[in-house]
Amino acid sequence: MAMINQLGVTQLDSLLYFAKMHMLLFSQEWKLTGLYPNHRSFLGWDEADLDNFRFDTSFLEPNSLSLPAFLGQFHQKNHVVKNYYWIDVSGQIQGPFETYFRLKKESGLVQTAMAFVKISSQNNKPEVKPEEKHKLFLAESIPGLIHNVFGPLGTISGRIEILKNKYPQYREFDELLKMTQRIQQSLKNVSYKVTNERQSQPVYVDVNDFLKEELIFLQSDLFFRNQVVRNVKYQQNLPRAYTFYSSLSGILGEFYLFFRKFVYEDQEYQLQVESFSEQNKIGFYFNFLGNFQIPADLELRFPFDLRGDFRQVAQQKLDGLDESFLSHCLSKNKGTLEISVRKDMMTLRFLFPAQKI
Missing domain, CATH: 3.30.565.10 (Histidine kinase-like ATPase, C-terminal domain)
Known part of the structure; x- marks a missing residue:
């Protein structure tokens, strides 16, 4: 490929290491012909596995694509950037990983293809922005906060109920009771949501x-x-x-x-x-x-x-x-x-x- 010839393998490897990316080269028949950086596996695939990597089962199938549908994503361009799933060497689906595909064509036919795949340990997990992380710490304290509020609020509500029955002429107790019930309902709603969302099963x-x-x-x-x-x-x-x-x-x-x-x-x-x-x-x-x-x-x-x-x-x-x-x-x-x-x-x-x- 032109990029390899221009950069040289050593410089290309350094660039890919720096960018935390892998480069895969494919032939006209969509056979995997090269993996870079050298001496670094891609989802467990290495140079010894090139012949075992099949583009249809290792890439198209996990993305629910046929080859024509995949090529249709290029929309008459020679490149596309999307999040794709890949099959690792053990047969498990990994990703999605941000992938840049570039095609080299002659007379409208694909001659070779190149894929740059960005992989990190967090890539297949929702990412939390640093400025948002404090909200996670606040959220962790919500169950304890609800528990601490429910007890005193129940006591207050009970006292208001007693006073309301003892002094029925004071309608202000009705308003206070309604307010405490609204607060209790809101707390129950948050408690229901938090309890269910914290379930790991x-x-x-x-x-x-x-x-x-x-x-x-x-x-x-x-x-x-x-x-x-x-x-x-x-x-x-x-x-x-x-x-x-x-x-x-x-x-x-x-x-x-x-x-x-x-x-x-x-x-x-x-x-x-x-x-x-x-x-x-x-x-x-x-x-x-x-x-x-x-x-x-x-x-x-x-x-x-x-x-x-x-x-x-x-x-x-x-x-x-x-x-x-x-x-x-x-x-x-x-x-x-x-x-x-x-x-x-x-x-x-x-x-x-x-x-x-």
Whole structure:
């Protein structure tokens, strides 16, 4: 390849080491012909394994692609940058990893291909920005904080109840009791959410209960509470799902943060929420209606969308949306999602298996 001839193997190896990348060379038949840096394996593959690496099973299949579909991603260009999954030498799916593919063509036919794959130990995990990390430390203290508040609040509520019964002529006790009950309800909502999200194993989830609790929690955002008019429709007798609660709330939370970036702070929005079932799957639907704007720091243009399972979502890019996190959530619940955005509408449709994973 021209790059190898220009840089020399030693300089190329140094560059790849510095960038924490691997370079893979493929022939016209999509056989792996070279791995760089030298003396460094790629997901366990090394020079001795070149003949065992198959482009179809080690790259195309984990990304749910055929060769024509993969080549179609280049859109008449000679390069593409996407997040892709790869199969390691033991046959396990790894990634997604940011990958730069470049094709060399003659007479419209691929002669050789080159892939730069960026791998780090954190690449397949949602990344937390340093300036956001303090929020994780605060979140860890929430269960203890709720416990510490519940006890004294229960005592206060009990004392108010006694005083109300003793002095029924003072209606102020009714107001105080209502206020303590509202606080207790808010704490119960946060406790429910935190308890379920901290579970490291799947739990049984009633989608309707999930939506009710999440809609209450979203009211902690004053914009949602005061400027979003909600119309909710629950399908009755839905089967429960056995899945990771945090993988459901993570998708909804990421979508809501995305929605907030596009709103006019002084305008009102309509929200339609529905739960539903399709064959052996269940899901929910969020549809925000109103006037949306694209922030100046996002390179987007109406309309745009994102859809698919965890592999497909990982390969797509919407500025302002954390596709890696969404892919992580989808890999946990085996679901598929659609996010579509127009000037007057923003929609999330999420579907996942009802049966035990």
